[in-house]
Amino acid sequence: MSTAVRRSLLAGLRWTSLRLRLVVVFALVALTAAVSASGIAYWLNREAVLTRTQDAALGDFRQEMQTRAASLPPRPSKEDLQTAAVQMASSSPGYSVLLIDERDPGKPIVGNSDLDTFTRSNVPPSLQKQVSKKQPVKAGNKYEYHLFWQRTSIRGTPYLVAGTKIIGGGPTGYMLKSLDQERQDLSSLAWSLGIATALALVGSALLAQAAATTVLRPVQRLGDAARKLGEGKLDTRLVVSGTDELADLSRTFNKTAGSLEKKVADMSAREEASRRFVADMSHELRTPLTAITAVAEVLEEEADSLDPMIAPAVHLVVSETRRLNDLVENLMEVTRFDAGTARLVLDDVDVADQVTACIDARAWLDAVDLDAERGMMVRLDPRRLDVILANLIGNALKHGGSPVRVSVRIEGEELVIEVRDHGPGIPEDVLPHVFDRFYKASASRPRSEGSGLGLSIAMENAHIHNGDITARNSPDGDGAIFVLRLPRDAEALGRDTEDHDAPIPDHQEDDPT
Known part of the structure; x- marks a missing residue:
């Protein structure tokens, strides 16, 4: 049902x-x-x-x-x-x-x-x-x-x-x-009164039915309108007639719905303008960033021959240029999710090979223990799976502690990937916010290597597969555990989310932060 x-x-x-x-x-x-x-x-x-x-x-x-x-x-x-x-x-x-x-x-x-x-x-x-x-005989008798x-x-x-x-x-x-x-x-009188009472009861029930219909019809219309409003149909209005309390309630509902529609429209317009601004800004930054990145790479190659006093500055420029380039790419990816233009490019993937390739590409083989059997085939977007894995494993290596263990298994029709570190764990007040955008556990260190978008992007990539990611601390207090759950076959969902009119170009694969 x-x-x-x-x-x-x-x-x-x-x-x-x-x-x-x-x-x-x-x-x-x-x-x-x-x-x-x-x-x-x-x-x-x-x-x-x-x-x-x-x-x-x-x-x-x-x-x-x-x-x-x-x-x-x-x-x-x-x-x-x-x-x-x-x-x-x-x-x-x-x-x-x-x-x-x-x-x-x-x-x-x-x-x-x-x-x-x-x-x-x-x-x-x-x-x-x-x-x-x-x-006794007396005056009163x-x-x-x-x-x-x-x-x-x-x-x-x-x-x-x-x-x-x-x-x-x-x-x-x-x-x-x-x-x-x-x-x-x-007895005849009692029967007559009983019959009259029964007739009065039936008449009152019929009268109550008519009165209930009269009272409940506008209440039902109000309930239907409220449900439509809750479903997002903000143009829902009630036809108001009369001057009774229900009419006043209907007028109040119409005023509330109108105010809500206006506020939602204003918020949507501001959100759309902000999203377009971020998209345009990110897109416009790519051209100068490409040039800056090329210059930075040349400087990095010549860093050993430069004055020792200048070499640290060159390395800093190269590092910050790469960080800025990653941030721009992440912003563009977030904008695609917000605009609903992100799409899946599905392929049949051997999960063990995909996880091994992700770890090997980032030189994490010595720091990660992989528990995955070959031959576990799933149908999903390999690039997006790589982004998810890179963010989860990279986050475990950066904020957790070695060794980081990655376990892969199939549960029914779900692919389950568990990433566990052996660090101090996640503070309880931080745990509900680990997937929030730009959230950083330490407010005293707003400027760090990460952009605060990595786990958020990983969650969005899981959602586009109709999956989810959960985070918790190990029961024994030894590290944090992130669990990724994806359907084994995202074919139907991939067709639903595919959009060939995306205004923002798909970004190149890079190392997410």
């Missing part, structure tokens, strides 16, 4: 996650509001229904107790109680009546309207106790007995049970009222 596809999928997941969070928040708010409203509505309706039914039943029962039960003879018979109970129940359909009295002490008689439905065992003991309890009621359940059916006693002597009456119809009505 390509990087672009992975980035797109991750962006889509983030976008979906934000949308999901918005929908969930909307749904939770709507669910909380709907459940709260439904709960309050159900509770209010339940209390209203039960209170209305309860008040009506208790009012009828009180009235019947005052008119019928109170009119019974002082010592009623069972038939009297039975008849009164039936009359009381028939006068107000929907509940049963139970009357209890005593003809003789300890011998209660009972009359009820429906023996199968309502008996004394159906009356909760606590209610019987409250009904039979005589209340004029009656000895009161009407008490209680909601109970008999065989799974809800009922209202109430009772009272005739003041001044008379029967005790109990009433049983079924609340099953009210329960069914409240």
